[in-house]
Amino acid sequence: MRLNYPSNVKVVKVPCTGRVDMLLILKAFESGVDGVYVAGCMEGECHYLRGNLRARRRVEQVKKLLDEVGLGGERVEMFNMSASQGQRFAQFAREMTERIRSLGPSPAKKNKEVLP
Amino acid sequence: MKTNSRIEKLLGQGAFVVTSECGPPRGADPEVIRRKGELLRGVVDAVNVTDNQTSVVRMSSLSAAVILKGMGLEPVLQMVCRDRNRIALQSDLLGAGALGISNVLCLSGDHQKFGDHPQAKNVYDIDSIQLIQTVCRMRDEGKFLGGEEIKGKPALFVGAAANPFADPFEIRAARLGKKVKAGCEFVQTQCIYNIERFRRWMEMVRERGLHERCAILAGVTPFKTAGMANYMKKNVPGMDVPDEMISRMKGVPKEKQAEEGIRICVETIAELREIPGVRGIHLMAIEWEDRVAEIVKAAGLLPRPE
Amino acid sequence: MIVGNRKEFGEILEKLGTARRVLVLGCNECVTVCGVGGEREVGVLASELRLYWQKEGQDFAVKEHTLERQCDYEYIDAIRPLTGEYDVILSMACGAGVQYVAEAYKPRLVIPAVNTTFLGVTLEQGVWSERCQGCGSCIVDMTGGVCPIARCAKSLLNGPCGGSSGGKCEIDRDTDCAWQLIVDRLTESGQMERYEEIQPVKDWRTGRDGGPRKRVREDLKL
Incomplete structure (x- = not known):
């Protein structure tokens, strides 16, 4: 199965989405990304029982933070899929890419920390 | 007699006492109190004056009580522990004594969350049982809580509230016991709709012999509408409204619900009078003072003794 | 432990006013345990500030640091050289910590990022309840x-x-x-x-x- 998905998606592998902390997502935005999505296993099928459920709550929290700082919570999302669902993976990659493209580049790119 | 209280006198004579209630207005107009007072004249033995009930700001209970007193009515000054510390409470007790008030009802008070100033800081320096102790100490020992002697003791007949329907049920009589031990001489109960449960509570009260040391005045409130019955059941904590009551109210057309509410109230009074240890009725006709005379009359409790 | 809530981001921004050189100062004690002002929360708040000022296109400097305790002078004093570089200290400690830092570094502006609420216990992960x-x-x-x-x-x-x-x-x-x-x-x-x-x-x-x-x-x- 050779599926295409948008080349702008950079995959960061984690052992389980339960590893994804809020800070990890925020740091990605600080480094200049336009959007982040977390691709977890199907709910109820977490090898570590509740890793993907925790990840979803954290993503929800990051949405709130991004709304507060004015980047917009829609720049972050949580998707669930199983390892065998390559089609679904590609589909979410396209969906998220389209969403971010319509939102435009992250406004947090304008300036970097410059004061010493 | 410890005081000039009409309630104390009537209870001493073995009369079945009737008290009612008058909520002060949300303004400075004394006529509101006078109008309500006029409706109750000769109909009840004493009138409770509520103290910022449900934590809504109203004319102070002491002022309203003085207005009623001036009309020749017998006020029962309600005092809650929510808004005043022991300094202010004792000061107002002295004031009440000076102004000829003879009855005080000691309450904790509703939490301010329910009122029009939920942002307020509450006080609760002392609680209702400790307030009973305070009044008794001032009256009987002539001493302030701080130990100093009082010159001119306030002669107040001391009452409290009792809720037979709140939880935990098993300690409800024990809690009344603490109030009696603190010096409470009469209690007015929460509105009674579940007579069976009230009977069980009264059994517990009699087992402890509390009815002999403290006069129990059974609380009743007529429903104005089926909606009010439903609201009280669902939204008033510590209120027990059986489903039969609600279906009975719902069973009559809207324009006849008030009459039905009054009929239920009169029937309830008749049943309560039969319960050993019940020494009177406390009729809380909330913003319905104009119907009190009718209810008391229908209950066969008129005329009131001198 | 002492339990608190993080202030809303908007309120923190308002309190910061025109200050753009900010030392976000956490505390490793109670506020770390109740997840409101430890190293991790310092990281999140600092990140929020950076993203916000990046978006606004403003120059800024946000430094993260977490003290062992903000209620003991020795720990506070240890970061004296660091504090000189910042306009304000945004303290994520309880009210005691905020005040002690303010006292140590007066007249520097110290801003609370946390509302201290109660002395309580952990009922379960993420849930605290008042006890004393x-x-x-x-x-x-x-x-x-x-x-x-x-x-x-x-x-x-x-x-x-x-x-x-x-x-x-x-x-x-x-x-x-x-x-x-x-x-x-x-x-x-x-x-x-x-x-x-x-x-x-x-x-x-x-x-x-x-x-x-x-x-x-x-x-x-x-």
């Missing part, structure tokens, strides 16, 4: 190990009031009635006779009402 109001004279031996001052909405020493219903407080159905808990515990431990005793009026002088409190242990002084 520091009244200065503990009576929980009388009340089945449940404090009526901290846990009854009216602080009744002789409760429960008439608003106790189904084990819950009248103020809100999610709040346990402290006096229901007390009666349950006294019943379970066969101490219901304690319930019959009237708790006397409390002497509040040992509490906040007696004025700000101070404790001195001569034997511990250096």
Whole structure:
């Protein structure tokens, strides 16, 4: 199965989405990304029982933070899929890419920390 | 007699006492109190004056009580522990004594969350049982809580509230016991709709012999509408409204619900009078003072003794 | 432990005003345990500030640092060289920590990022509950190990009031009635006779009402 998905998606592998902390997502935005999505296993099928459920709550929290700082919570999302669902993976990659493209580049790119 | 209280006198004579209630207005107009007072004249033995009930700001209970007193009515000054510390409470007790008030009802008070100033800081320096102790100490020992002697003791007949329907049920009589031990001489109960449960509570009260040391005045409130019955059941904590009551109210057309509410109230009074240890009725006709005379009359409790 | 809530980001921004050189200062004690002002929360707040000012296209410097404690002078003093580089210190400690930092670095502006709420316990991961109001004279031996001052909405020493219903407080159905808990515990431990005793009026002088409190242990002084 050779599926295409948008080349702008950079995959960061984690052992389980339960590893994804809020800070990890925020740091990605600080480094200049336009959007982040977390691709977890199907709910109820977490090898570590509740890793993907925790990840979803954290993503929800990051949405709130991004709304507060004015980047917009829609720049972050949580998707669930199983390892065998390559089609679904590609589909979410396209969906998220389209969403971010319509939102435009992250406004947090304008300036970097410059004061010493 | 410890005081000039009409309630104390009537209870001493073995009369079945009737008290009612008058909520002060949300303004400075004394006529509101006078109008309500006029409706109750000769109909009840004493009138409770509520103290910022449900934590809504109203004319102070002491002022309203003085207005009623001036009309020749017998006020029962309600005092809650929510808004005043022991300094202010004792000061107002002295004031009440000076102004000829003879009855005080000691309450904790509703939490301010329910009122029009939920942002307020509450006080609760002392609680209702400790307030009973305070009044008794001032009256009987002539001493302030701080130990100093009082010159001119306030002669107040001391009452409290009792809720037979709140939880935990098993300690409800024990809690009344603490109030009696603190010096409470009469209690007015929460509105009674579940007579069976009230009977069980009264059994517990009699087992402890509390009815002999403290006069129990059974609380009743007529429903104005089926909606009010439903609201009280669902939204008033510590209120027990059986489903039969609600279906009975719902069973009559809207324009006849008030009459039905009054009929239920009169029937309830008749049943309560039969319960050993019940020494009177406390009729809380909330913003319905104009119907009190009718209810008391229908209950066969008129005329009131001198 | 001392429990708090993070202030809303908008309020923090407003308090910062025009300051753009910010030292976000965490504390490794209570506020770390209750997830409000430890190293991780410092990271999140600092990240929020960076993203916000990046978006606004402004120059800024946000430094993250977490002290072992903000309620001990030695730890606070250790970062003196660092503080010189920033306009404000945004403290994520409890109210005690914020004040001690402010005292140590006056006249530098110290801004609280946390609302200190109560002395409490962890009920479960992510859930905390109030237990103590520091009244200065503990009576929980009388009340089945449940404090009526901290846990009854009216602080009744002789409760429960008439608003106790189904084990819950009248103020809100999610709040346990402290006096229901007390009666349950006294019943379970066969101490219901304690319930019959009237708790006397409390002497509040040992509490906040007696004025700000101070404790001195001569034997511990250096």
